[in-house]
Amino acid sequence: MKVRLGGYNIDTKTIRELAGDRYADMTPEIISASYARISRDPRDVGLLRDEARKDVEKARKSNRAIVFGLGHSSIAEHAVFNFDVMGISRLAVESVEHFRLASFTEKSQRYIRLGRDFVVPEEISKAGMKRDFKGLMRELSDAYQIVYESIRALGAEDETAKEDARYLMPLATTAQFGMTVNARELEYMISRLASHPLAELREFASRLYGVAGRIAPSLVKYPDPTEYFKAVPSVRNEIREIAGNKKSSPGGDGPSAILVDVTPDPDTRLAAALIFASTDMGHSESMRRAAKIGKRRRTDLIASTMKTMKPHDSVWREFENVRLLYEVIVSSSCFAQLKRHRMATIITQDYLPSLGISIPDSVRKAGQVGLLREVASTSGRVYRKISSRVEKARDYALLNAHRRRVLFEINLRELYHFSRLRSDIHAQWEIRQLSDMMCDLAAEMIPSGSILLCGKDSFDQRKKDLFG
Ligand SMILES: Cc1cc2nc3c(=O)[nH]c(=O)nc-3n(C[C@H](O)[C@H](O)[C@H](O)COP(=O)(O)OP(=O)(O)OC[C@H]3O[C@@H](n4cnc5c(N)ncnc54)[C@H](O)[C@@H]3O)c2cc1C
Known part of the structure; x- marks a missing residue:
C-alpha cells in the first residue's frame, strides 16, 4: 500500500509568496485533471499530476471534456476553494447556507456585540425608501444597546446579554463568514444565486465567479442564471393561486414543533x-x-x-x-442555527410577522418586552411599506425575533x-x-x-x- 499527499488547501498569501511569477498557473484544476485520468490511465497518479502541472491548458481541456463532455461531474469535487465573505446581510447568508455540500463558519451574534453595521439593499434604495429603512436600522440598534445594558444590569453574563439582545436586530445586519466549497457545488451555487430575486445575492454570485472563474475556468463553466431557477418565484405564485391561501394564526412566543x-x-x-x-x-x-x-x-x-x-x-x-x-x-435566530444541519431536508416558508415574535426570558426579566414589541411593530410597518413597493426585499426589515414555519x-x-x-x-x-x-x-x-x-x-x- 502507498498513501501519498496529493495536495491540500493553503491560504492565498502563502501561495502568492511561494509561486511568485507562476501565481497565475496555481490552480486546483491540476488535482481534478490528474484524478480524472485515474480511471483510464494505468500510470501512477503522481505522474498524471506531473503531466497536468506541466501543461495547465491541456489539463483544462481534459477537465472540460471529462466533466462537462462525459458528465463525469464528481471530478470537479476534487478542487476546493476557501472564500472569506464580509459585509453580506444575515438574510442573504440564509440563502448561501442553503447549499448543503459546503462548509461554513460564521461570526456569531451570540458571542460578538453588534454595532450599527447593516446592508442597505439596492431594491430599497431604488424604491426611494432609504430614509425609512435607515431610520428603522437606527431605532433597532439603539434598542439593542438598551436591552443589552438592561440584561447586564440584572447581573447576567455578557454572553447571555448579547445572545438575547440580538433578537431585536434586523436581518439586514451584516455578517462575516468563511466558506469552503468544492468546484461542483460552487458552480451550482453561483448559477442558482445568479438567478435569485435579490440583487445582493446576484452580486455575491458574480463576485464568486469573478474569483473562481479565473482560477478554475474548466471546472466552473456554467455560472449563468437559468430560466429554470429564475422561474421559481412565479411558479410559487401559481401554486399559491391553485391552492388558495389562508392567514396564519399567531403562535406562542417560543418555538413549537409538531x-x-x-x-x-x-x-x-x-x-x-x-x-x-x-x-x-x-x-x-x-x-x-x-x-x-x-x-x-x-x-x-x-x-x-x-x-x-x-x-x-x-x-x-x-x-x-x-x-x-x-x-x-422558530424565530430567525433559531433558524440561523437550525439551517446548519446539512443532513436534514429543510423546507421553509417566508417569515410571517403574523406568527408573532419569540421573546427571550432575559428580555422579559429585564422588563424590556414592551421595547421589543415596539420595535417589532415599527419593523412590521416598514416591512409592509417595502412589501407594497418591492415585495422581494421586505424581509430585510424584519428582526431576529420574527418567525417562520x-x-x-x-x-x-x-x-x-x-x-x-x-x-x-x-x-x-x-x-x-x-x-x-x-x-x-x-x-x-x-x-x-x-x-x-x-x-x-x-x-x-x-x-x-x-x-x-
Ligand atoms: C454550542 C455551539 C456553538 C456554535 N457556534 C457557532 C459559531 O460561532 N459559528 C458558526 O458558524 N457555527 C456555530 N455552530 C454551528 C456548528 O458549527 C455546526 O454548523 C452545527 O452545529 C451543525 O453541526 P454539524 O456540522 O455537525 O451537523 P450537520 O451539518 O447536520 O452534519 C451532520 C454530520 O455529518 C457530517 N458532516 C456533514 N458535512 C460534513 C462535511 N462537509 N465534512 C465532514 N463531515 C460532514 C459530520 O459528522 C456532522 O456531524 C455552533 C454549534 C454549537 C452546538
Missing part, C-alpha cells in the same frame, strides 16, 4: 435494519423476526449497539432507516447528533427548547430507538440508567 410524519412501525424498522446487516436474511424476513421478538427484546437488540458508546459517537447507520418529519415554528425532515441517526448538540446545556435556549420538544415527540413514537436521545450533558446519566 411531528407530522414518521416511518411506520419505526422500532421494528430499525431492529429489522440491524438484523439485516448482522445476518444473511433478506429484508422481509428481517422485518418478520424484528416483529416477532417482541418489544423488550427489540429494545435490548437496539440497546446492544450503544453499550460502548460515548457522547461524541454517532449511532449506527441503520438508524437512518427511520425518518421523522417535523413542522416547527419550517418543515424539517431528519433521520433518526441525525436526530441523535442534533440532540447531542442542541439539547445540551451549552446550546442556545431557543434551539434547546426546540430540540427537547423534537426528542420528546420522537420518544413517543419510537420508544426503543430513542433510548439515548439526549444532550451531551445528560448522556452519562442516561446511559447509566439504561445499562447500570
Whole structure:
C-alpha cells in the first residue's frame, strides 16, 4: 500500500509568496485533471499530476471534456476553494447556507456585540425608501444597546446579554463568514444565486465567479442564471393561486414543533435494519423476526449497539432507516442555527410577522418586552411599506425575533447528533427548547430507538440508567 499527499488547501498569501511569477498557473484544476485520468490511465497518479502541472491548458481541456463532455461531474469535487465573505446581510447568508455540500463558519451574534453595521439593499434604495429603512436600522440598534445594558444590569453574563439582545436586530445586519466549497457545488451555487430575486445575492454570485472563474475556468463553466431557477418565484405564485391561501394564526412566543410524519412501525424498522446487516436474511424476513421478538427484546437488540458508546459517537447507520418529519415554528435566530444541519431536508416558508415574535426570558426579566414589541411593530410597518413597493426585499426589515414555519425532515441517526448538540446545556435556549420538544415527540413514537436521545450533558446519566 502507498498513501501519498496529493495536495491540500493553503491560504492565498502563502501561495502568492511561494509561486511568485507562476501565481497565475496555481490552480486546483491540476488535482481534478490528474484524478480524472485515474480511471483510464494505468500510470501512477503522481505522474498524471506531473503531466497536468506541466501543461495547465491541456489539463483544462481534459477537465472540460471529462466533466462537462462525459458528465463525469464528481471530478470537479476534487478542487476546493476557501472564500472569506464580509459585509453580506444575515438574510442573504440564509440563502448561501442553503447549499448543503459546503462548509461554513460564521461570526456569531451570540458571542460578538453588534454595532450599527447593516446592508442597505439596492431594491430599497431604488424604491426611494432609504430614509425609512435607515431610520428603522437606527431605532433597532439603539434598542439593542438598551436591552443589552438592561440584561447586564440584572447581573447576567455578557454572553447571555448579547445572545438575547440580538433578537431585536434586523436581518439586514451584516455578517462575516468563511466558506469552503468544492468546484461542483460552487458552480451550482453561483448559477442558482445568479438567478435569485435579490440583487445582493446576484452580486455575491458574480463576485464568486469573478474569483473562481479565473482560477478554475474548466471546472466552473456554467455560472449563468437559468430560466429554470429564475422561474421559481412565479411558479410559487401559481401554486399559491391553485391552492388558495389562508392567514396564519399567531403562535406562542417560543418555538413549537409538531411531528407530522414518521416511518411506520419505526422500532421494528430499525431492529429489522440491524438484523439485516448482522445476518444473511433478506429484508422481509428481517422485518418478520424484528416483529416477532417482541418489544423488550427489540429494545435490548437496539440497546446492544450503544453499550460502548460515548457522547461524541454517532449511532449506527441503520438508524437512518427511520425518518421523522417535523413542522416547527422558530424565530430567525433559531433558524440561523437550525439551517446548519446539512443532513436534514429543510423546507421553509417566508417569515410571517403574523406568527408573532419569540421573546427571550432575559428580555422579559429585564422588563424590556414592551421595547421589543415596539420595535417589532415599527419593523412590521416598514416591512409592509417595502412589501407594497418591492415585495422581494421586505424581509430585510424584519428582526431576529420574527418567525417562520419550517418543515424539517431528519433521520433518526441525525436526530441523535442534533440532540447531542442542541439539547445540551451549552446550546442556545431557543434551539434547546426546540430540540427537547423534537426528542420528546420522537420518544413517543419510537420508544426503543430513542433510548439515548439526549444532550451531551445528560448522556452519562442516561446511559447509566439504561445499562447500570
Ligand atoms: C454550542 C455551539 C456553538 C456554535 N457556534 C457557532 C459559531 O460561532 N459559528 C458558526 O458558524 N457555527 C456555530 N455552530 C454551528 C456548528 O458549527 C455546526 O454548523 C452545527 O452545529 C451543525 O453541526 P454539524 O456540522 O455537525 O451537523 P450537520 O451539518 O447536520 O452534519 C451532520 C454530520 O455529518 C457530517 N458532516 C456533514 N458535512 C460534513 C462535511 N462537509 N465534512 C465532514 N463531515 C460532514 C459530520 O459528522 C456532522 O456531524 C455552533 C454549534 C454549537 C452546538
